[in-house]
Amino acid sequence: xxxxxxxxxxxxxxxxxxxxxxxxxxxxxxxxxxxxxxxxxxxxxxxxxxxxxxxxxxxxxxxxxxxxxxxxxxxxxxxxxxxxxxxxxxxxxxxxxxxxxxxxxxxxxxxxxxxxxxxxxxxxxxxxxxxxxxxxxxxxxxxxxxxxxxxxxxxxxxxxxxxxxxxxxxxxxxxxxxxxxxxxxxxxxxxxxxxxxxxxxxxxxxxxxxxxxxxxxxxxxxxxxxxxxxxxxxxxxxxxxxxxxxxxxxxxxxxxxxxxxxxxxxxxxxxxxxxxxxxxxxxxxxxxxxxxxxxxxxxxxxxxxxxxxxxxxxxxxxxxxxxxxxxxxxx
Amino acid sequence: xxxxxxxxxxxxxxxxxxxxxxxxxxxxxxxxxxxxxxxxxxxxxxxxxxxxxxxxxxxxxxxxxxxxxxxxxxxxxxxxxxxxxxxxxxxxxxxxxxxxxxxxxxxxxxxxxxxxxxxxxxxxxxxxxxxxxxxxxxxxxxxxxxxxxxxxxxxxxxxxxxxxxxxxxxxxxxxxxxxxxxxxxxxxxxxxxxxxxxxxxxxxxxxxxxxxxxxxxxxxxxxxxxxxxxxxxxxxxxxxxxxxxxxxxxxxxxxxxxxxxxxxxxxxxxxxxxxxxxxxxxxxxxxxxxxxxxxxxxxxxxxxxxxxxxxxxxxxxxxxxxxxxxxxxxx
DNA sequence: CTGAAAGCGCTAACAA
DNA sequence: TTGTTAGCGCTTTCAG
Numbered sequence: 174x175x176x177x178x179x180x181x182x183x184x185x186x187x188x189x190x191x192x193x194x195x196x197x198x199x200x201x202x203x204x205x206x207x208x209x210x211x212x213x214x215x216x217x218x219x220x221x222x223x224x225x226x227x228x229x230x231x232x233x234x235x236x237x238x239x240x241x242x243x244x245x246x247x248x249x250x251x252x253x254x255x256x257x258x259x260x261x262x263x264x265x266x267x268x269x270x271x272x273x274x275x276x277x278x279x280x281x282x283x284x285x286x287x288x289x290x291x292x293x294x295x296x297x298x299x300x301x302x303x304x305x306x307x308x309x310x311x312x313x314x315x316x317x318x319x320x321x322x323x324x325x326x327x328x329x330x331x332x333x334x335x336x337x338x339x340x341x342x343x344x345x346x347x348x349x350x351x352x353x354x355x356x357x358x359x360x361x362x363x364x365x366x367x368x369x370x371x372x373x374x375x376x377x378x379x380x381x382x383x384x385x386x387x388x389x390x391x392x393x394x395x396x397x398x399x400x401x402x403x404x405x406x407x408x409x410x411x412x413x414x415x416x417x418x419x420x421x422x423x424x425x426x427x428x429x430x431x432x433x434x435x436x437x438x439x440x441x442x443x444x445x446x447x448x449x450x451x452x453x454x455x456x457x458x459x460x461x462x463x464x465x466x467x468x469x470x471x472x473x474x475x476x477x478x479x480x481x482x483x484x485x486x487x488x489x490x491x492x493x494x495x496x497x498x499x500x501x502x503x504x
Numbered sequence: 505x506x507x508x509x510x511x512x513x514x515x516x517x518x519x520x521x522x523x524x525x526x527x528x529x530x531x532x533x534x535x536x537x538x539x540x541x542x543x544x545x546x547x548x549x550x551x552x553x554x555x556x557x558x559x560x561x562x563x564x565x566x567x568x569x570x571x572x573x574x575x576x577x578x579x580x581x582x583x584x585x586x587x588x589x590x591x592x593x594x595x596x597x598x599x600x601x602x603x604x605x606x607x608x609x610x611x612x613x614x615x616x617x618x619x620x621x622x623x624x625x626x627x628x629x630x631x632x633x634x635x636x637x638x639x640x641x642x643x644x645x646x647x648x649x650x651x652x653x654x655x656x657x658x659x660x661x662x663x664x665x666x667x668x669x670x671x672x673x674x675x676x677x678x679x680x681x682x683x684x685x686x687x688x689x690x691x692x693x694x695x696x697x698x699x700x701x702x703x704x705x706x707x708x709x710x711x712x713x714x715x716x717x718x719x720x721x722x723x724x725x726x727x728x729x730x731x732x733x734x735x736x737x738x739x740x741x742x743x744x745x746x747x748x749x750x751x752x753x754x755x756x757x758x759x760x761x762x763x764x765x766x767x768x769x770x771x772x773x774x775x776x777x778x779x780x781x782x783x784x785x786x787x788x789x790x791x792x793x794x795x796x797x798x799x800x801x802x803x804x805x806x807x808x809x810x811x812x813x814x815x816x817x818x819x820x821x822x823x824x825x826x827x828x829x830x831x832x833x834x835x
Numbered sequence: 836c837t838g839a840a841a842g843c844g845c846t847a848a849c850a851a
Numbered sequence: 852t853t854g855t856t857a858g859c860g861c862t863t864t865c866a867g
Contacts, residue, residue, distance in 0.1 A: 180844055191854045196846060205852065226621050227561035228844035231859045236558075246590075246602075247583045256577055256604055263611070268618050271577075271602040273587050280594070287599050290557050395786075425786055455726075455756055457788025511860055522838045527862060536836065559860035562843045838867085843860105850855075 179220045188216040199224060230292055238268045239295045239478060240288035242281065246273040249450045250467060254299060254319065257471035265479060267294070289314070295478045300364070315481035317474045322363055322491075328477040330470050330492040334367035337463040340498040341368075341417040341445040342375025344461065348504050350415030350443055353381060356398060356427060357419040359390035368419050368447065393419065398426030406434045414442055415504075421446040421453045424460055428503065444503040458502035469494045510551045519547040530555060561623055569599045570626045570809060571619035573612065577604040580781045581798060585630060585650065588802035596810060598625070620645070626809045631695070646812035648805045653694055653822075659808040661801050661823040665698035668794040671829040672699075672748040672776040673706025675792065679835050681746030681774055684712060687729060687758060688750040690721035696750055699778065703748050724750065729757030737765045745773055746835075752777040752784045752793055759787070759834065775834040789833035800825045 181199075185192040190209060197205055198213040216222075230236050241258055243251040255271055262269050270288055274281035288296065293314060300320035315327055322329040345353055353376055358365050376382075389405065391397040398418065411434075418424040424446030431438055438444060438458060446453055449464035473492045480487050512530075516523040521540060528536055529544040547553075561567050572589055574582040586602055593600050601619055605612030619627065624645060631651035646658055653660040676684055684707055689696050707713075720736065722728040729749065742765075749755040755777030762769055769775060769789060777784055780795035804823050811818050
């Protein structure tokens with residue numbers, strides 16, 4: 174009895190009804206008696222019937238699945254979003270297709286095509302590149318953006334990046350920093366712009382001016398930060414006493430460069446990171462950092478996509494998730 | 505021209521051939537003239553034809569996709585495997601369906617069913633629970649196991665866990681440890697057993713005996729380790745001078761418990777972890793740990809699955825990936 | 836070398 | 852309330 178797959182025809186036959194009726198029951202479309210329903214449901218269970226998703230997809234052009242595109246699944250921030258989304262959608266019987274673009278536009282393009290080929294009913298696009306062109310090409314499927322806000326986006330959810338930058342600046346100023354330094358991703362994504370703006374505004378509020386070399390722009394990783402800070406230290410000495418980096422790995426690189434050059438953190442230089450990756454809690458000293466609420470972001474995005482898919486009205490096109498400062502030992 | 509999807513019929517029509525011929529060309533089955541091939545290929549490109557995967561799946565019962573099941577995508581170790589697999593399979597035009605079982609047997613069961621429903625051509629199962637029953641139920645699709653070796657497995661790839669444990673024990677002994685302690689996952693998975701065995705064998709080689717309370721068994725996370733070690737320290741004092749934990753988070757918990765109790769690492773107690781997560785490099789002090797070659801594991805698994813899917817002969821049923829000790833500052 | 840046609844499993848008119 | 856039936860887009864014999 175485990176030999177062949179049972180189809181809707183088999184169910185119909187053994188239940189003594191038509192395939193249409195079985196289909197109605199399976200999809201809970203109503204228009205059948207309580208009795209037939211019970212009968213059909215019973216035989217379905219009996220013979221272990223599972224609808225063939227390909228046949229359904231072929232007929233309906235829907236897949237009951239959504240795609241999630243992240244630039245790096247290896248990054249805890251994205252991994253958490255993916256996980257939350259996965260758990261969210263399974264509740265609604267949607268399966269999620271995860272795809273790691275690996276920061277590679279070509280790969281990303283390919284993955285997106287792949288998802289369209291699979292007839293995803295919707296897409297969640299997390300902080301990707303600008304190669305959104307191919308997304309827009311397909312107006313059939315709704316797209317929700319996390320952490321990135323292209324024009325014409327149907328729905329965008331982002332952390333309150335401005336507030337994050339502001340909190341970082343405020344923390345530094347209140348703890349007595351007088352010569353602040355900003356280290357940021359050289360690519361000026363909108364999120365980075367907002368963090369920067371918030372930071373500068375906080376400084377201004379405390380009467381700090383932003384002198385000449387107060388800003389370093391680099392690749393946003395540990396190594397770049399460490400090297401660049403070491404170099405900076407070598408050239409100009411420690412002409413700053415507080416640093417805000419636009420992510421935690423850069424903060425860590427900075428901490429280590431400082432430590433190796435013999436400076437004390439937070440004694441001589443304070444540091445605030447961004448993201449609150451678990452590393453920031455366990456490094457030495459534990460890092461003060463701006464924490465994003467990944468779970469909330471994912472949930473909001475999931476809910477919005479679901480509405481878009483169901484063509485329910487959506488009250489707002491944008492959602493800003495609150496952010497908070499996790500104060501630890503580098504400030 | 506962007507209005508409707510073009511099907512194989514459209515291509516056939518405009519190319520002036522039959523759908524059968526188009527199909528043959530698309531699938532490179534041969535049996536057509538160079539000329540028709542060129543003509544068909546050209547019109548395919550011309551009108552942007554993309555085969556409908558549902559129709560193909562419905563006909564062939566194959567999906568050209570494989571499933572990957574991990575217990576926690578948020579864990580760097582698994583995320584890396586997923587990413588490598590993804591990149592590997594895309595080369596062969598297979599798409600990979602990632603699923604995070606979230607250490608939840610019910611969710612896992614559901615995800616697996618889902619994958620079968622989607623007609624995955626193969627499955628890679630990474631260090632999951634024992635709920636493999638449902639896997640075995642479906643003898644149609646080949647399964648490759650990573651980091652777990654159930655009986656009857658078609659193919660298993662694992663790190664050389666025994667060697668890992670051995671290296672940890674040796675390192676401790678050579679650096680002068682006399683009272684070793686083992687802290688391990690309370691669940692005795694085969695991988696943990698092997699690490700333990702290797703560790704004990706190394707100790708024996710150096711004439712160390714394993715006295716009474718030399719082994720602590722806990723949940724394998726930071727918090728459990730930290731609490732348990734603190735408690736242990738409180739009850740018996742520091743009756744050990746070297747610790748091997750079966751993963752890095754436990755090692756970190758141990759380090760922190762020790763630090764808080766005022767013990768010096770590695771001065772009074774040495775520590776060796778397992779996994780080489782990036783945290784182990786950045787914590788304080790940077791941790792000596794046993795490094796698994798995740799990339800190699802993923803690649804071997806991917807290659808094996810591909811062979812299984814293609815029904816090519818497979819020379820061995822098991823593959824052991826070398827491991828090495830990353831010596832840092834806790835030993 | 837090429838085409839005609841059956842049918843994979845399901846849904847959705849339309850009829851009854 | 853239920854059944855009949857025509858496809859969805861593709862592969863795959865079987866004929867030619």
